[in-house]
Amino acid sequence: MTATEVLRYAAFSADPEGGNPAGVVLDAAGLDEAGMLAVAASLGYSETAFLTAPPEGLGGADGRAFTVRYFSPVAEVPFCGHATVATAVALAERTGPGELLFATRAGTVPVTVTAGDGGLRAVLTSVEPYTEEVAAADLAEALAALDWPEADLDPAIEPRIAYAGARHLVLGAATRDRLARLDYDFDRLAGLSRRLDLATVQLVHRTGPAEFHVRDPFPVGGVVEDPATGAAAAAFGAYARELGLVPPSAVLTLHQGQDMGRPGLLTVELRAGDPRVRVGGAGVRIP
Missing domain, CATH: 3.10.310.10 (Diaminopimelate Epimerase; Chain A, domain 1)
Incomplete structure:
Protein backbone atom coordinates (compact mmCIF):
# COMPACT_ATOMS: atom_id res chain seq x y z
CA MET A 1 0.00 0.00 0.00
CA SER A 126 -15.08 10.06 23.94
CA VAL A 127 -12.95 12.65 25.63
CA GLU A 128 -14.60 14.31 28.64
CA PRO A 129 -17.70 16.19 27.47
CA TYR A 130 -19.34 19.45 28.48
CA THR A 131 -22.36 21.56 27.58
CA GLU A 132 -22.91 25.31 27.58
CA GLU A 133 -25.85 27.63 27.10
CA VAL A 134 -26.60 29.31 23.77
CA ALA A 135 -27.03 33.07 23.61
CA ALA A 136 -30.52 34.15 22.57
CA ALA A 137 -29.16 36.04 19.55
CA ASP A 138 -27.19 33.00 18.38
CA LEU A 139 -30.22 30.75 18.73
CA ALA A 140 -32.31 33.24 16.75
CA GLU A 141 -29.66 33.28 14.01
CA ALA A 142 -29.58 29.47 13.87
CA LEU A 143 -33.36 29.27 13.56
CA ALA A 144 -33.35 31.94 10.86
CA ALA A 145 -30.69 30.05 8.90
CA LEU A 146 -32.73 26.84 9.21
CA ASP A 147 -35.99 28.67 8.46
CA TRP A 148 -37.49 27.13 11.60
CA PRO A 149 -40.10 29.09 13.54
CA GLU A 150 -39.44 28.90 17.26
CA ALA A 151 -42.73 27.00 17.60
CA ASP A 152 -41.11 24.09 15.71
CA LEU A 153 -38.71 23.48 18.60
CA ASP A 154 -39.37 20.75 21.17
CA PRO A 155 -39.51 22.59 24.51
CA ALA A 156 -38.28 19.46 26.32
CA ILE A 157 -34.99 19.56 24.39
CA GLU A 158 -33.35 22.79 25.49
CA PRO A 159 -31.01 24.38 22.92
CA ARG A 160 -27.42 23.92 24.09
CA ILE A 161 -23.92 23.62 22.71
CA ALA A 162 -22.58 20.15 23.51
CA TYR A 163 -19.00 18.90 23.21
CA ALA A 164 -17.39 15.45 23.26
CA GLY A 165 -14.42 16.09 20.97
CA ALA A 166 -16.11 18.70 18.78
CA ARG A 167 -18.78 21.34 19.42
CA HIS A 168 -22.37 20.87 18.22
CA LEU A 169 -25.47 23.02 18.62
CA VAL A 170 -28.32 20.75 19.75
CA LEU A 171 -31.84 21.74 18.69
CA GLY A 172 -34.95 19.64 19.30
CA ALA A 173 -37.55 19.22 16.55
CA ALA A 174 -41.12 19.06 17.82
CA THR A 175 -42.20 16.62 15.07
CA ARG A 176 -40.63 14.03 12.81
CA ASP A 177 -42.01 15.94 9.84
CA ARG A 178 -40.15 19.07 10.92
CA LEU A 179 -36.92 17.08 11.07
CA ALA A 180 -37.54 15.54 7.64
CA ARG A 181 -37.95 18.93 5.95
CA LEU A 182 -34.38 20.21 6.01
CA ASP A 183 -33.71 23.08 3.62
CA TYR A 184 -31.40 25.70 5.10
CA ASP A 185 -29.30 28.74 4.21
CA PHE A 186 -25.89 27.10 3.75
CA ASP A 187 -23.76 30.26 3.93
CA ARG A 188 -25.66 31.76 6.85
CA LEU A 189 -25.42 28.61 8.96
CA ALA A 190 -21.76 28.20 8.00
CA GLY A 191 -21.04 31.73 9.22
CA LEU A 192 -22.72 31.08 12.56
CA SER A 193 -20.94 27.73 12.90
CA ARG A 194 -17.54 29.33 12.31
CA ARG A 195 -18.26 32.10 14.81
CA LEU A 196 -19.33 29.62 17.52
CA ASP A 197 -16.68 27.02 16.55
CA LEU A 198 -19.35 24.43 15.77
CA ALA A 199 -18.72 21.25 13.83
CA THR A 200 -22.40 20.60 13.11
CA VAL A 201 -25.86 21.61 14.19
CA GLN A 202 -27.50 18.51 15.59
CA LEU A 203 -31.25 18.40 14.99
CA VAL A 204 -33.02 15.88 17.24
CA HIS A 205 -36.50 14.37 17.42
CA ARG A 206 -37.35 12.04 20.27
CA THR A 207 -39.36 8.92 19.38
CA GLY A 208 -39.05 6.92 22.61
CA PRO A 209 -37.54 6.94 26.11
CA ALA A 210 -34.08 6.19 24.69
CA GLU A 211 -34.64 6.50 20.94
CA PHE A 212 -34.02 9.52 18.73
CA HIS A 213 -33.87 10.51 15.08
CA VAL A 214 -31.13 13.01 14.29
CA ARG A 215 -29.78 15.07 11.37
CA ASP A 216 -26.55 17.07 11.20
CA PRO A 217 -26.02 19.98 8.80
CA PHE A 218 -22.24 20.39 8.33
CA PRO A 219 -21.70 23.55 6.24
CA VAL A 220 -18.32 24.41 7.80
CA GLY A 221 -17.02 21.14 6.36
CA GLY A 222 -18.27 22.03 2.90
CA VAL A 223 -20.98 19.37 3.22
CA VAL A 224 -24.72 20.04 3.29
CA GLU A 225 -25.43 17.18 5.69
CA ASP A 226 -23.51 14.45 7.50
CA PRO A 227 -25.24 11.04 7.16
CA ALA A 228 -24.11 9.63 10.57
CA THR A 229 -22.21 11.72 13.09
CA GLY A 230 -20.42 9.89 15.91
CA ALA A 231 -18.93 12.98 17.54
CA ALA A 232 -22.34 14.64 17.68
CA ALA A 233 -23.85 11.42 19.06
CA ALA A 234 -21.32 11.44 21.90
CA ALA A 235 -22.00 15.12 22.59
CA PHE A 236 -25.74 14.51 22.56
CA GLY A 237 -25.43 11.60 24.98
CA ALA A 238 -23.64 13.82 27.48
CA TYR A 239 -26.20 16.57 26.91
CA ALA A 240 -29.17 14.22 27.39
CA ARG A 241 -27.75 12.91 30.66
CA GLU A 242 -26.86 16.36 32.00
CA LEU A 243 -30.32 17.76 31.28
CA GLY A 244 -32.04 14.71 32.77
CA LEU A 245 -33.61 13.51 29.53
CA VAL A 246 -32.23 10.03 30.24
CA PRO A 247 -30.90 8.24 33.35
CA PRO A 248 -27.20 8.48 34.33
CA SER A 249 -26.76 4.93 33.01
CA ALA A 250 -28.51 4.37 29.71
CA VAL A 251 -28.12 3.04 26.19
CA LEU A 252 -29.53 5.36 23.53
CA THR A 253 -30.35 4.48 19.94
CA LEU A 254 -29.88 7.20 17.34
CA HIS A 255 -31.25 6.83 13.81
CA GLN A 256 -29.57 9.02 11.23
CA GLY A 257 -29.39 9.17 7.45
CA GLN A 258 -32.88 7.89 6.60
CA ASP A 259 -33.88 11.20 5.05
CA MET A 260 -30.73 11.08 2.89
CA GLY A 261 -31.22 7.51 1.71
CA ARG A 262 -28.22 6.31 3.79
CA PRO A 263 -29.76 4.87 6.97
CA GLY A 264 -27.38 4.44 9.87
CA LEU A 265 -27.64 3.26 13.47
CA LEU A 266 -25.60 4.70 16.34
CA THR A 267 -25.56 3.29 19.87
CA VAL A 268 -24.71 5.71 22.69
CA GLU A 269 -23.82 4.24 26.08
CA LEU A 270 -23.78 6.28 29.29
CA ARG A 271 -22.31 4.92 32.52
CA ALA A 272 -23.06 6.42 35.92
CA GLY A 273 -19.92 7.86 37.48
CA ASP A 274 -18.06 8.06 34.17
CA PRO A 275 -18.46 11.38 32.30
CA ARG A 276 -17.18 9.92 29.04
CA VAL A 277 -19.57 8.63 26.42
CA ARG A 278 -19.27 5.46 24.37
CA VAL A 279 -20.51 5.48 20.80
CA GLY A 280 -20.65 2.31 18.75
CA GLY A 281 -21.68 1.01 15.39
CA ALA A 282 -20.91 -1.34 12.56
CA GLY A 283 -18.48 -0.58 9.76
CA VAL A 284 -17.93 -2.07 6.33
CA ARG A 285 -15.64 -1.47 3.38
CA ILE A 286 -17.18 0.24 0.36
CA PRO A 287 -16.36 -1.80 -2.77
Missing part, protein backbone atom coordinates in the same frame (compact mmCIF):
# COMPACT_ATOMS: atom_id res chain seq x y z
CA THR A 2 1.30 3.44 -0.87
CA ALA A 3 1.19 6.30 1.60
CA THR A 4 -1.63 7.96 -0.28
CA GLU A 5 -3.88 4.96 -0.92
CA VAL A 6 -7.33 5.98 0.27
CA LEU A 7 -9.61 3.25 1.59
CA ARG A 8 -13.36 3.84 1.70
CA TYR A 9 -15.57 2.60 4.52
CA ALA A 10 -19.16 3.15 5.62
CA ALA A 11 -19.55 3.72 9.36
CA PHE A 12 -22.60 3.01 11.52
CA SER A 13 -23.95 0.52 9.01
CA ALA A 14 -23.21 -3.03 7.90
CA ASP A 15 -24.38 -2.06 4.40
CA PRO A 16 -21.93 -0.13 2.17
CA GLU A 17 -24.93 1.86 0.88
CA GLY A 18 -25.88 3.00 4.38
CA GLY A 19 -24.27 4.98 7.17
CA ASN A 20 -21.63 7.62 6.64
CA PRO A 21 -18.81 7.05 4.13
CA ALA A 22 -15.31 8.00 5.26
CA GLY A 23 -11.90 7.94 3.71
CA VAL A 24 -9.08 6.19 5.57
CA VAL A 25 -5.36 6.56 4.87
CA LEU A 26 -3.58 3.99 7.02
CA ASP A 27 -0.10 5.38 6.33
CA ALA A 28 -0.06 9.16 5.97
CA ALA A 29 3.59 9.62 6.92
CA GLY A 30 4.36 10.99 3.46
CA LEU A 31 1.64 13.65 3.56
CA ASP A 32 1.85 17.12 5.03
CA GLU A 33 -1.22 19.09 6.10
CA ALA A 34 -1.80 20.50 2.62
CA GLY A 35 -1.51 17.01 1.16
CA MET A 36 -4.05 15.61 3.61
CA LEU A 37 -6.49 18.39 2.81
CA ALA A 38 -6.03 17.78 -0.92
CA VAL A 39 -6.79 14.08 -0.52
CA ALA A 40 -9.90 14.83 1.55
CA ALA A 41 -11.10 17.42 -0.96
CA SER A 42 -10.55 15.04 -3.85
CA LEU A 43 -12.49 12.26 -2.14
CA GLY A 44 -15.35 14.58 -1.18
CA TYR A 45 -16.60 12.65 1.85
CA SER A 46 -17.49 14.60 4.97
CA GLU A 47 -14.30 13.31 6.65
CA THR A 48 -11.11 11.42 5.83
CA ALA A 49 -8.84 10.04 8.56
CA PHE A 50 -5.04 10.04 8.26
CA LEU A 51 -2.87 7.79 10.44
CA THR A 52 0.73 8.32 11.47
CA ALA A 53 2.91 7.02 14.32
CA PRO A 54 1.66 7.62 17.86
CA PRO A 55 3.21 10.36 19.99
CA GLU A 56 5.96 9.25 22.34
CA GLY A 57 4.59 7.88 25.57
CA LEU A 58 1.14 6.93 24.26
CA GLY A 59 2.01 3.26 24.36
CA GLY A 60 1.31 1.14 21.39
CA ALA A 61 4.31 -1.15 21.60
CA ASP A 62 1.96 -3.75 20.14
CA GLY A 63 1.40 -1.53 17.11
CA ARG A 64 -2.20 -0.67 18.03
CA ALA A 65 -1.79 3.03 18.87
CA PHE A 66 -1.79 5.81 16.27
CA THR A 67 -1.96 9.53 15.73
CA VAL A 68 -5.11 10.34 13.75
CA ARG A 69 -5.99 13.58 11.99
CA TYR A 70 -9.36 14.27 10.38
CA PHE A 71 -10.02 16.48 7.36
CA SER A 72 -13.27 17.53 5.72
CA PRO A 73 -13.06 18.69 2.09
CA VAL A 74 -12.31 22.24 3.30
CA ALA A 75 -10.72 22.08 6.78
CA GLU A 76 -9.22 19.98 9.53
CA VAL A 77 -11.50 19.09 12.46
CA PRO A 78 -10.34 18.04 15.95
CA PHE A 79 -12.33 14.82 16.09
CA CYS A 80 -14.69 12.77 13.93
CA GLY A 81 -16.64 9.81 15.24
CA HIS A 82 -17.65 8.09 12.02
CA ALA A 83 -14.13 8.27 10.57
CA THR A 84 -12.86 6.81 13.88
CA VAL A 85 -15.22 3.85 13.53
CA ALA A 86 -14.24 3.43 9.87
CA THR A 87 -10.53 3.55 10.72
CA ALA A 88 -10.88 1.06 13.58
CA VAL A 89 -12.72 -1.40 11.34
CA ALA A 90 -10.11 -0.99 8.60
CA LEU A 91 -7.33 -1.73 11.10
CA ALA A 92 -9.19 -4.69 12.59
CA GLU A 93 -9.56 -6.25 9.16
CA ARG A 94 -5.77 -6.26 8.94
CA THR A 95 -4.64 -6.97 12.50
CA GLY A 96 -7.72 -8.48 14.14
CA PRO A 97 -10.32 -7.19 16.60
CA GLY A 98 -9.25 -5.79 19.95
CA GLU A 99 -8.22 -2.55 21.61
CA LEU A 100 -6.90 0.49 19.73
CA LEU A 101 -5.72 3.87 20.94
CA PHE A 102 -6.02 7.03 18.84
CA ALA A 103 -4.25 10.29 19.65
CA THR A 104 -6.44 13.05 18.20
CA ARG A 105 -6.37 16.83 18.44
CA ALA A 106 -9.24 16.57 20.92
CA GLY A 107 -7.42 14.05 23.13
CA THR A 108 -6.80 10.33 23.43
CA VAL A 109 -9.67 8.15 22.22
CA PRO A 110 -9.74 4.41 23.04
CA VAL A 111 -11.62 2.19 20.58
CA THR A 112 -12.70 -1.43 20.97
CA VAL A 113 -13.44 -3.54 17.90
CA THR A 114 -15.37 -6.80 18.15
CA ALA A 115 -16.42 -9.37 15.57
CA GLY A 116 -19.88 -10.91 15.39
CA ASP A 117 -22.32 -12.47 12.99
CA GLY A 118 -23.04 -9.04 11.52
CA GLY A 119 -19.38 -8.27 10.89
CA LEU A 120 -17.08 -5.87 12.72
CA ARG A 121 -18.31 -3.32 15.23
CA ALA A 122 -16.31 -0.48 16.82
CA VAL A 123 -17.03 1.38 20.06
CA LEU A 124 -15.16 4.61 20.78
CA THR A 125 -14.84 6.28 24.18
